[in-house]
Amino acid sequence: MELTDKLVLALPKGRILEEVMPLVKAAGIHPEAAFDDPKSRALQFDTNIPNLSIIRVRAFDAATFVAFGAAHLAVVGNDVLQEFGYSDLYSPLDLDIGHCRLSLAMPEDEATEDPREWSHIRVATKYPNLTRQYYAERGVQAECIKLNGAMELAPQLGLSRRIVDLVSTGGTLRANQLKEVEVLTHITSRLVVHRPAFKTRPREISYWIDRFREAVQNGTNS
Ligand SMILES: Nc1ncnc2c1ncn2[C@@H]1O[C@H](COP(=O)(O)OP(=O)(O)OP(=O)(O)O)[C@@H](O)[C@H]1O
C-alpha cells in the first residue's frame, strides 16, 4: 500500500458521527459521496480538501490511530482519552458535543455504597483502567471485568453488583433497574492531534484546529 503525506482525520463511526459532521462541514471539510452511502464498505474517504482524507473507525480506535501516528487528527471522547492515557495525544479543543458522564451504578434496590464493604470490589466496565484508578485512589483494589457494551446486564445476571458506564439521560440505567451512585468524570468529545505530527506539520495542523475552533464558536453563538 502506498503511503501518502495526506493528513488523515479519524472520525468515530458510532453515535458521535451525527453530532460531529455539522462541525466537520462548518470547518470546510466535505467528504466524497461514498461517505454517506450506507451500502459503501469503504473505510477511507477523499474530501474536497486535496491533502486531507477521512477514516471512519470505532470510537476507541480513533484514539489509537492518532496515538501511533497513523492518523493526524481525530474526534475522541475524553472517556477514551482518560482510559488509554496515550502520551502522544494532544487534545487542544473541546468540541462541546457528546456530553455525558462516566458513572458508577448499582441495582436500585440495594443500599448505597458503604466504603467499609470495599474489601473486594468487582466492576463490569468498558473502562477498566479508569475504574481501577478511581478505586485505587480510595485505597481499594478493584477487579474489573471488561465488557464492550450492555454493561447494564451485569448486575441482573450476577456478573457484578457494580458497573461503571456512560450515562446521558439515565434512561438505560432506569430501564435496567439501576441507580447512578457516583459520577467518576464528565465527558465531552475533543479534537485530538498526534503530538509529533503537530511538531513536524504545525502550520497545516494549526489551520485545522483553528477551523474547528471557529466552527464550535459559531455553533454556540447561533
Ligand atoms: N449516551 C451517550 N450520550 C452522549 N455521548 C455518549 C453516550 N454514549 C457514548 N458517548 C460518547 O460517544 C463515544 C462513542 O460511544 P460508544 O463507545 O458507545 O460507541 P458506539 O457509538 O456505541 O460505537 P462502537 O461501540 O461501535 O464503537 C463515547 O466514547 C463517548 O464519548
Ligand SMILES: O=P(O)(O)OC[C@H]1O[C@H](OP(=O)(O)OP(=O)(O)O)[C@H](O)[C@@H]1O
Ligand atoms: O443514559 P442514556 O441516555 O440511556 O445513555 C447511556 C447509554 O449510552 C451508551 O450506550 P450506547 O447507546 O452507545 O450503546 P452500547 O452499549 O452498545 O455502547 C452507554 O454505554 C449507555 O448504555
